Structure formats: C-alpha cells, structure tokens
Amino acid sequence: MLSDSLAKEFEAIVGKENVFTSEADRQNYAYDSCVWTPRIPGGVVRPTNTEQLGPIINLCYKEGLPMTVRGAGTNLSGGTIPDTTDTIVILTTALNRILEINEEDLYAIVEPGVITAPMAAKIASKGLFYPPDPGSMSVSTIGGNVAENSGGLRGLKYGTTKDYVMGMEVYANTGDLVRCGSRCVKCATGYAISPLLVGSEGTLAVTSQVTLKLVPPPKASKAMMALFPDMQSASKAVAAIISAHVVPCTLEFLDHATINYVEDYVKIGLPRDAGAMLLVEVDGHPAQVEDDAVVVEKVLKDCGSTEVVVAKDAAQKKNIWEARRVAIPALARAKPTFMMEDVTVPRSKIPAMIAGLEKIAKDRNVTIATFGHAGDGNLHPGILCDKRDKQEWARVELAVDDLFNLGLELKGTLSGEHGIGLAKKQWLEQETSRGSIMFSRRLRNAFDPKGLFNPEKIVGARG
Amino acid sequence: MDGGRLSIRHWGWSMNDLTRLANSLMALDDKLVSCMKCGFCQAFCPVFDETGEEGDVTRGKIALVENLAHLVIQDPEAVYERLSRCLLCGGCNFSCPAGAPTMEIFLEARAIVVSYLGLSPIKKAIFRTLLPNPRLFSTLMKLSSPFQGLFIKKDNSPQNTACVPMFKAFIGERHIPMLSKKTLSAKVGTRDTPAGKSGLKVAFFPGCMGDKIYTDMAEACLKVFEHHGVGVYMPDNQACCGIPALTSGDLKSFGKLSAYNLDLFAQGKFDYIVTPCSSCTATIKEHWQNAEDLTSAQRAFARTLGEKAMDINAFLVDVLKVTPPEGAGQGKIKVTYHESCHLMKSLRVSKQPKDIIKMNKDYQLVPMKEADHCCGCGGTFTLTQPELSAKIGQRKRDNIVASGAEVVAMGCPACMMQISDMLARNHDSVKVKHTIEIYADSLS
Numbered sequence A: 001m002l003s004d005s006l007a008k009e010f011e012a013i014v015g016k017e018n019v020f021t022s023e024a025d026r027q028n029y030a031y032d033s034c035v036w037t038p039r040i041p042g043g044v045v046r047p048t049n050t051e052q053l054g055p056i057i058n059l060c061y062k063e064g065l066p067m068t069v070r071g072a073g074t075n076l077s078g079g080t081i082p083d084t085t086d087t088i089v090i091l092t093t094a095l096n097r098i099l100e101i102n103e104e105d106l107y108a109i110v111e112p113g114v115i116t117a118p119m120a121a122k123i124a125s126k127g128l129f130y131p132p133d134p135g136s137m138s139v140s141t142i143g144g145n146v147a148e149n150s151g152g153l154r155g156l157k158y159g160t161t162k163d164y165v166m167g168m169e170v171y172a173n174t175g176d177l178v179r180c181g182s183r184c185v186k187c188a189t190g191y192a193i194s195p196l197l198v199g200s201e202g203t204l205a206v207t208s209q210v211t212l213k214l215v216p217p218p219k220a221s222k223a224m225m226a227l228f229p230d231m232q233s234a235s236k237a238v239a240a241i242i243s244a245h246v247v248p249c250t251l252e253f254l255d256h257a258t259i260n261y262v263e264d265y266v267k268i269g270l271p272r273d274a275g276a277m278l279l280v281e282v283d284g285h286p287a288q289v290e291d292d293a294v295v296v297e298k299v300l301k302d303c304g305s306t307e308v309v310v311a312k313d314a315a316q317k318k319n320i321w322e323a324r325r326v327a328i329p330a331l332a333r334a335k336p337t338f339m340m341e342d343v344t345v346p347r348s349k350i351p352a353m354i355a356g357l358e359k360i361a362k363d364r365n366v367t368i369a370t371f372g373h374a375g376d377g378n379l380h381p382g383i384l385c386d387k388r389d390k391q392e393w394a395r396v397e398l399a400v401d402d403l404f405n406l407g408l409e410l411k412g413t414l415s416g417e418h419g420i421g422l423a424k425k426q427w428l429e430q431e432t433s434r435g436s437i438m439f440s441r442r443l444r445n446a447f448d449p450k451g452l453f454n455p456e457k458i459v460g461a462r463g
Numbered sequence B: 001m002d003g004g005r006l007s008i009r010h011w012g013w014s015m016n017d018l019t020r021l022a023n024s025l026m027a028l029d030d031k032l033v034s035c036m037k038c039g040f041c042q043a044f045c046p047v048f049d050e051t052g053e054e055g056d057v058t059r060g061k062i063a064l065v066e067n068l069a070h071l072v073i074q075d076p077e078a079v080y081e082r083l084s085r086c087l088l089c090g091g092c093n094f095s096c097p098a099g100a101p102t103m104e105i106f107l108e109a110r111a112i113v114v115s116y117l118g119l120s121p122i123k124k125a126i127f128r129t130l131l132p133n134p135r136l137f138s139t140l141m142k143l144s145s146p147f148q149g150l151f152i153k154k155d156n157s158p159q160n161t162a163c164v165p166m167f168k169a170f171i172g173e174r175h176i177p178m179l180s181k182k183t184l185s186a187k188v189g190t191r192d193t194p195a196g197k198s199g200l201k202v203a204f205f206p207g208c209m210g211d212k213i214y215t216d217m218a219e220a221c222l223k224v225f226e227h228h229g230v231g232v233y234m235p236d237n238q239a240c241c242g243i244p245a246l247t248s249g250d251l252k253s254f255g256k257l258s259a260y261n262l263d264l265f266a267q268g269k270f271d272y273i274v275t276p277c278s279s280c281t282a283t284i285k286e287h288w289q290n291a292e293d294l295t296s297a298q299r300a301f302a303r304t305l306g307e308k309a310m311d312i313n314a315f316l317v318d319v320l321k322v323t324p325p326e327g328a329g330q331g332k333i334k335v336t337y338h339e340s341c342h343l344m345k346s347l348r349v350s351k352q353p354k355d356i357i358k359m360n361k362d363y364q365l366v367p368m369k370e371a372d373h374c375c376g377c378g379g380t381f382t383l384t385q386p387e388l389s390a391k392i393g394q395r396k397r398d399n400i401v402a403s404g405a406e407v408v409a410m411g412c413p414a415c416m417m418q419i420s421d422m423l424a425r426n427h428d429s430v431k432v433k434h435t436i437e438i439y440a441d442s443l444s
C-alpha cells in the first residue's frame, strides 16, 4: 500500500480528493471484465487534466512504482489488473473532454477518458460518422479502445480503431509529452509512432489525446437474416457474398447452440434445429444498397438458406438484429460464469473452427456456444460454466488451451480485438516465435527502461 | 440522521463476528456470481455518473460485498458506506445484460450488514416506533403542523416548499414540503364505498406522503375513483409501506409494518390495491410477501395482494381503459414528464402516465432530455447522501427547465418532493404535479 508520504506527493499533483488509498477503494480497482484473479493495487490516482500525467509518471518512475492505466475497466484480457501490490492505477475517467469535432477536415480530437458511444452520437449529430463500434461502446473509453485496438460489428467494411487514429499525444516514461501523427490525411513526418502505440495495451506510454478520423455516414442501409441447416453452408454463403464483390458493413453469425440459448431467453420463434444464422447488413448510397441487397439475397438462397428475411423498415431491421443483440445477455444468463474469447481465423476456416469447437466441448465436457463476426473470421466462443466448481473449471482451462491450439493450427490468431493482456500471454510465443517475444521486449525496453508501464502484460517487460 | 457516514464506530470486530457476517453473506453467493463484471452498469448508474468511482457503480458494490463474503476485506463499515451510496433506483437491475438481481443483492446485503453493525439510533427511533404506529405518527404530525410556522419559514416558492433556517446544519439547503394542515386520514377518515358503474372496487393506499404531505394529490385520486364509479376501501389507520426500513436493512421493522398493513387490508374486499406512489406499489407487489416473521396466512394473503397491487396510472389505463382522445395533448400549458425509476424500471409503467396527462386538454406534453434519469431522491439516500442527491437532482432540474415546460408531472410523491426541493433551490417557477392531479383538474 502507498505510504502516507507518497500519497501526499500524489495529492500535491491531483488534489486530495483524487488519490484513493483505502482498502475498499483499492479493492475496487483490482479487477476488470476478464475472468482472471484480481490483484489489489497500492493506490489509485485520478488526474483531472492531462498535464498532470507527466508529474504522475515522473513520480512513479522516481519511486520505481509500476503503473496501470485504466479507462472503464471493461477489457477482457486482464489489461487493467494491477501487476503488483505496489502498482499505481492511473484512472482516465476524468480526462473526458471532446476538444474538437472538425466538420471541414473530418476529424475529432478527444481526451482518453471520453466514452465511445456518447462521442459517436455527438459526432453523428454533426452529420458525421465514427464507425468503430465495440459491443461495450456504451461504457468503454477511447483510451481503452486505442490501447486494445478494439473492433466491432462494422469491422469488415470499415476496419477497426487502428484505421481511425490519425494522431496521438502521449506521455513518455520521462514525463515528456510526445506528439505523433497529425490532423492531415497525409503525414510522412518522422517515425509513424501512433500505429505502434495502437494496441500496445498501456505498455509503452500513457495516452493523453487522440485525433480520430471521421467519415461521411452512409445514406442508406438494409438488413437481412438467413437461417442455414449447418455452419458449412452459412460459411459458403459468406465466401460467395465476398466473391460477388459485395462488402457488407456487418456480417454476423450465431451457431446452433447460441440460437437455442437466445430462443430460451427471448422466445422469438427461432427454429431450434437451425445450424447457423447469418445477419447481413449492407450500407452506402441508396441505389447501391438496393442492388447489393438483391445480390446478397440471391446468394443466401443459392447457398442453401432455409429462410431469408429482408427488413422492410426500421422496425423490422430492429427485429432482425434482436437475436444478435441479445446473444450476450442470453449466454450470460445461462450459467454463473460466461467467458468470451475472440480467437480469429481466416474466413474460410470458420466451419473447421466451429466443428473443432464442438469437438472440444464434447471431449472436455464443457458448454461452448459461439457467435461472432463471420465476415472477418473473428469468433466469440462463449464458455458457459461455474468458476466456483473446481473440477469444471479445470476442464474449462483445458478446453481454452485446446481452443487456442486449434485456432493457431488453422493459421488464425489468438485475439481479434480483446488483446493479449495477462489472459493470453502463455500462447503468444506459439503464434509468433521466441525471437518475436525478445524483439518485443527490446522494443519495450526502449520506451520504458525500468519496465513500469503495465509490466506483466503482453510479453512481459523482462525475462 | 447518519450525515452521510455511518455514525456507529467500529468497536473492535472479533474475527468470530466477521466470520459469522461473511457466512451470512455467502447466502448471496449465487446472486453475486451472476454479475459477470462487464461494467455495463457504468452507463446506467446515476451515482457513478456523478462520481466516476468504481466503488459507486453496481459492479464495484457487488465486488465489495463479494470480498466481504470471502473476507478479502474485513471492514464491514466501508462496505456499508458504499452500499448506502445507492439510490436503489433499479437502473442496473433493469439494464444489466447478465440479468444480475442487483436489487435483491443490495437489499439483502444491507440487511445482513446492518444486522451486524446496528442501525443508527435515529433511524432506529423512526423505524421502530414512529412508522409502525400510524396513530402516533399522525398525532405527532398534527402537533407539529400548526407549529411548523415557528421553525419553518415558508419560502413562497411555487412548489409550496419551505426552507428551515433552524435546521440548516441538520438538513442543509433542503426545502422540505409543507406538511398538510390535516392528513388525508384525518380529513376523510375511513372510507368504504361500494363499486359504482365500473363494477370495481379498489383498496386505496395513499402512502405516507400521500397521507401527510401531498394530501391534495391523494384527494385527487379519490375524485378520479369517484368519477369512474370505482368503490374505495381506505382504512384510516394505514402504516407506512415500510420501504424506508427495508432499504435501510431494518428487516424487523419492515416485517412489523408489513404484518400490520396485511392484517388491515385482510379486513376489506376489493379487486385491486392501488397507490399513487410507485415505491409503495413495488413494495406491496414484491416485498411484503417476503417480509420476516409473517404467519403463513399473512404470507399467503401478501401474495394475493401482490398480484392485485397496481400503480394508479396503470390501473386507469390498463384496467379502466382510459384513453386520450385523438389529437390530445395540444393544450396551452406545457407539461413535461419525469419517468420515476420505480415506476419505469421496477413496474415498467411508462406510457400510461403520459396518457393520463393527455386526458386534460389544457395541457401539451413536451419532451424532457434524459427523462428516465433518476431525480436523486432514492428514499433515505436523499437524507444520508445529501450532496450526491443534490448533484443528481440538479441535473434533473436543468433538464426540466431546459424543456421549457411550466409544469413537471410524475407518478411518485418521493420524486415530487425531491424535484420540488431542487426547483425551489434554483428559484424556478416550474410547478410540480402528480399526473393524477392533472387528470383530476379536468374532471368537474
């Protein structure tokens, strides 16, 4: 725990009301949304303006205190679980100003604690569009989105957070402000540092400002739902849509198990024997949308869909999306513990992955229901269990190991959008190489020689 | 009064006591694990919205209760303090994607922790003697009402509130509502009228605030029943529904109040039990049947009564089929509607009160930003957390004023009290009305 004298030094920087040291307060920053053992930090500081970040980092660096930056604490990889009991948690929730929304040059400049959905709504109210839409956007912060390179349903057509970061300001280990990128569409000035910082999970520097690219919103959209007897034919349909040169903005699937959990929960009349459900939405210019919708509908039918529903209006569109919208609530209610992975495979490997997951569930005697982003191969296998049941939990751990091994065998990647953090560290070398781990550590060492920025995350700072 | 912090000091907990406390909390374990720690409650918790502290959001409170149950934390007072920084508004319960029964968790956890910590002496005096004893409560009210001029300076605000110079230190800047000169029960006495043209008879439960503070509102309800030919059973010695005791974790008092009211209503014959207070409705509907120390007959009756409990707006619209005429809501007086938490999030009543407003052709309903954001009252929260309550209330006030309405209507007397207080503090001219008052005004 933080000594009184150090607490006073932090208080001198951020004010007494923004330093939290009581046992209860510290316990509240020991966990995030990841199913991983919490660790209680030494103290929590909440800067109220970005200039306070430099002195906070300087003090931590001088005292050798590890730092974990925390936004909304909704990451699913343990990225904000403190590494040591000395760790100082730096809360960004009070750094929440939208500094500029530029309607002429199409960018927004925001502080790291700005919450994604309200920001996107404000941008929309100015007639512009910020596409990345992680499922947690009602609470997640931009700092967290950037640090995890978060994606969302619109990833296939619009990309993920990385595609919208034009520039950043960060505080380095020395407490200095570092500016990278710019607000210009083109920028060839110096090293491209912000792309390296995106997805770095708070291990390289502390973000204090982000310049985000905005785009004009699509003028029209159309949603469709299709049911398939099996995952194989649904996957064929996905490939056929892409080869027909239509890039839907969203292309989601629910597997047989998920369809049944959804039906248990909301009873909207989904056929319980369906092998897979696809949800497709195309957007863009109204004429293009009409054309694309016709193509997609035909492809879905040709590929063996047993039922295709095309939304005629906004109300029908909402109904179509209902099954996907309630997928997480349905799965989360089914059992006490719900673990959501984000292993990602090349699109064509989805059926093999789903078949493999079914086999793992059977072999390990665990319950797995999978949904996800069919367009980009990003799967969300949900493991439903009760972590209090030690025997079941041991089986779940084996199943998770199988799941990652399978994903890697299929030339996939450990994480499509949730990051590595603590939870997926142990498989990283298997996906990359010993050399990659060592290279990453040397890189970290250049940014953070004492290894104090979220030290245990991703590859670890040492070893 | 607690003054925000628990006034009873730690007098040295033995490990034995703590283990017993932890074991009692383990009864909640199944409910606690249903929280998947997604943190989505950050988007709908009004307390977190003000403070941004994890300990104030649903997830943070649940984590602390869990830690106390596992003795990871050994400071029950700190946990209680966080638990009391909660409006019990039900926002989290309503929106939690995992369906975590957060209201049950908080009510039960409060009760368990309080049973170890003890109630603060003032709460104890109120809950254990005053509330279960309606005659004494009313007598005290009768006594204090003529004298209230001595202590309370009427502030001539359009909300008819009064500020209390003498008690400033005690209740801060609060503008408390003027007590009625005469309580409803003193004015009307016991009422037992047969069903009229509607063929229906209701038991009417005005609630403490309807009886003692918003007497006009309660009388408006009686007028509406009469207009629709609805018979009324209203004994004059009803006790408080008990929600303040329940939310403070005083299960003993809650059990007594429930038993008392159950016996009282068991003497009447009626089709529904109707209240103008969403908290009372929710309490009768969900909580009386779970009160402690009920006889099996009382519990069985409580279940039947629970099924008959209805908010008055819902009763009028859903049962009596009161429907606003085509093109209603074009009148001169601009009114905006506040969605009371307990009405919308516990009882899921939202459309009906707006229909009731539209029944008065003099009014025009205008939208309010964040209409479903809590007003900050939260029953005893407003007393134990005055600063937070005022901050949340100020936001509601700002949205009300920004709507441009002259009147703000709602379906809960507790919200009426809080919102009147906030408007009076800001010297605003917006009037506060219960939806039923607006409807009753249109009936000759």
Ligand SMILES: Cc1cc2nc3c(=O)[nH]c(=O)nc-3n(C[C@H](O)[C@H](O)[C@H](O)COP(=O)(O)OP(=O)(O)OC[C@H]3O[C@@H](n4cnc5c(N)ncnc54)[C@H](O)[C@@H]3O)c2cc1C
Residues within 6 Å of the ligand: A032, A033, A068, A069, A070, A071, A072, A073, A074, A075, A076, A079, A080, A092, A112, A133, A134, A135, A136, A139, A140, A141, A142, A143, A144, A145, A146, A147, A148, A149, A150, A151, A152, A153, A201, A202, A203, A205, A206, A207, A208, A328, A417, A418, A454, B037, B038, B039
């Ligand atoms: C139910 C649920 C659904 C989800 N759906 C999605 C989804 O669809 N797509 C998706 O991509 N993710 C999803 N997530 C994961 C998570 O919400 C995202 O990773 C999100 O970006 C995290 O934001 P946060 O503000 O909560 O960050 P936190 O969890 O607080 O932090 C995440 C990481 O960012 C670092 N960090 C935060 N701020 C800074 C800063 N200013 N400087 C440096 N480092 C910083 C932290 O140290 C940590 O390593 C979901 C999570 C849940 C619980």
Ligand code: SF4
Residues within 6 Å of the ligand: B034, B035, B036, B037, B038, B039, B040, B041, B042, B058, B059, B062, B092, B095, B096, B097, B098, B099, B100, B102
């Ligand atoms: S209470 Fe519900 S919304 Fe909040 S963290 Fe727990 S599961 Fe998520």
Ligand code: SF4
Residues within 6 Å of the ligand: B044, B045, B046, B047, B048, B056, B057, B058, B085, B086, B087, B088, B089, B090, B091, B092, B093, B102
């Ligand atoms: S009941 Fe209301 S105040 Fe309490 S935790 Fe839930 S949302 Fe927050």
Ligand code: SF4
Residues within 6 Å of the ligand: B206, B207, B208, B209, B210, B239, B240, B241, B242, B243, B244, B277, B279, B280, B413, B414
């Ligand atoms: S809920 Fe409030 S107003 Fe209603 S009876 Fe109980 S204390 Fe009185």
